[in-house]
Amino acid sequence: MKSTLYKEFSKIYNKEAENAFFSPGRVNLIGEHIDYNGGLVMPCAITFGTYLLVSPNEEGLLRFRSLNFDDKLDIPLQSAYTKTGGSWFNYPLGVIEFFLKDGHPSHGLDMLFYGDIPISSGLSSSASIEVVTAFALNNLLDCGYSKLELVKLSKSVENNFIGVNCGIMDQFAVAFGEKNKALMLNCDTLDYQAVDSNLGEYILAIINTNKPRKLAESKYNERVSECQSALTSLKQELDINYLCDIDTATFNRYSHLITDELLLKRARHVVEENDRVKLAAVALSNNNLAEFGRLMYASHDSLRDLYEVSGKELDAIAEYCKTDANVAGARMTGAGFGGCAIALVKESAFGSFRQNVIAFYKDKIGYAPSVYSSLIGDGVGVLAGAMIRG
Numbered sequence: 001m002k003s004t005l006y007k008e009f010s011k012i013y014n015k016e017a018e019n020a021f022f023s024p025g026r027v028n029l030i031g032e033h034i035d036y037n038g039g040l041v042m043p044c045a046i047t048f049g050t051y052l053l054v055s056p057n058e059e060g061l062l063r064f065r066s067l068n069f070d071d072k073l074d075i076p077l078q079s080a081y082t083k084t085g086g087s088w089f090n091y092p093l094g095v096i097e098f099f100l101k102d103g104h105p106s107h108g109l110d111m112l113f114y115g116d117i118p119i120s121s122g123l124s125s126s127a128s129i130e131v132v133t134a135f136a137l138n139n140l141l142d143c144g145y146s147k148l149e150l151v152k153l154s155k156s157v158e159n160n161f162i163g164v165n166c167g168i169m170d171q172f173a174v175a176f177g178e179k180n181k182a183l184m185l186n187c188d189t190l191d192y193q194a195v196d197s198n199l200g201e202y203i204l205a206i207i208n209t210n211k212p213r214k215l216a217e218s219k220y221n222e223r224v225s226e227c228q229s230a231l232t233s234l235k236q237e238l239d240i241n242y243l244c245d246i247d248t249a250t251f252n253r254y255s256h257l258i259t260d261e262l263l264l265k266r267a268r269h270v271v272e273e274n275d276r277v278k279l280a281a282v283a284l285s286n287n288n289l290a291e292f293g294r295l296m297y298a299s300h301d302s303l304r305d306l307y308e309v310s311g312k313e314l315d316a317i318a319e320y321c322k323t324d325a326n327v328a329g330a331r332m333t334g335a336g337f338g339g340c341a342i343a344l345v346k347e348s349a350f351g352s353f354r355q356n357v358i359a360f361y362k363d364k365i366g367y368a369p370s371v372y373s374s375l376i377g378d379g380v381g382v383l384a385g386a387m388i389r390g
């Protein structure tokens with residue numbers, strides 16, 4: 001694929017790609033819908049991601065092409081852009097606009113993107129394309145932003161240009177990911193530790209529901225504002241900035257302040273999930289995969305019952321996993337509303353797991369999921385020319 005990408009660039013633009021970059025996608029092991037509530041999350045970068053080949057042009061044009069989509073854009077350099085429709089190029093366009101507004105003179109750019117993250121799968125293809133673009137521009141224009149600044153600006157593009165009020169987890173994970181490590185990230189302070197994701201005899205399976213995600217963005221923003229309302233209620237008596245500033249015991253003492261049943265459920269998920277991440281970190285460092293798996297199932301149940309972002313497709317996967325003795329734990333990962341589940345599966349049994357989960361899901365849902373075994377990879381970086389020339 002990498003060599004094809006290089007050839008495609010030459011075919012489209014009639015010249016060689018001078019620079020190449022890659023940013024991965026991510027899975028989140030545990031800590032869901034926590035980042036915008038100032039708590040702890042545990043994502044990892046995966047080896048699927050977004051490639052960007054780019055060369056400057058003299059015409060003062062930004063040219064966007066993708067091998068995944070037919071829609072393309074040629075647009076002159078100007079001081080501001082607006083999001084147009086739902087097209088993929090809005091993500092890099094929003095990032096470039098940020099650089100221009102921040103006073104970085106640019107020149108025309110010929111860009112070719114290719115992603116091998118399944119589209120709409122909840123594995124952060126949007127953070128991946130934002131961060132690869134930000135990293136590339138920082139490099140090409142010599143802007144001197146730190147990696148954390150690139151993460152923050154990519155998040156602000158998602159919030160303000162795209163219109164999704166996401167937290168910082170995805171952009172952080174795809175930028176700072178490390179091979180075979182999970183990131184223990186505090187989304188309030190942005191302190192993090194890369195911890196060994198020693199899974200012993202288990203591997204990480206990704207099961208894509210292949211359910212088209214509809215209304216995911218508006219439902220996501222709805223959850224964000226529900227959390228804000230619950231926080232406002234708690235602030236009547238508690239001096240806190242985020243729901244994750246309190247643990248479950250404190251929450252139980254003050255939960256009467258949240259009088260709306262629905263908001264109470266949302267807030268309970270957040271507070272308990274944040275406590276689960278702390279337990280999961282201990283379990284992982286003790287190589288206690290059974291405990292880690294139990295916490296994954298508990299996380300899934302809470303996302304299903306309290307936060308209500310799962311769905312029959314993701315639930316079917318978790319339900320199957322609970323019956324399979326070769327699976328330590330499973331849960332939906334990412335925002336939910338379709339997308340992917342992850343499972344810790346004994347490596348020696350991955351083949352039969354794959355067959356059985358596909359059969360179970362197909363029987364229940366009517367079509368097949370896709371099942372991958374995933375490697376934990378590095379964050380964003382430059383790709384050496386030789387690598388992409390094949």
Ligand code: GLA
Pocket residue numbers: 028031032033034035036166167168169170334335336
């Ligand atoms: C999406 C968002 C993240 C995070 C997760 C849920 O992936 O982009 O910021 O909120 O959902 O944990």
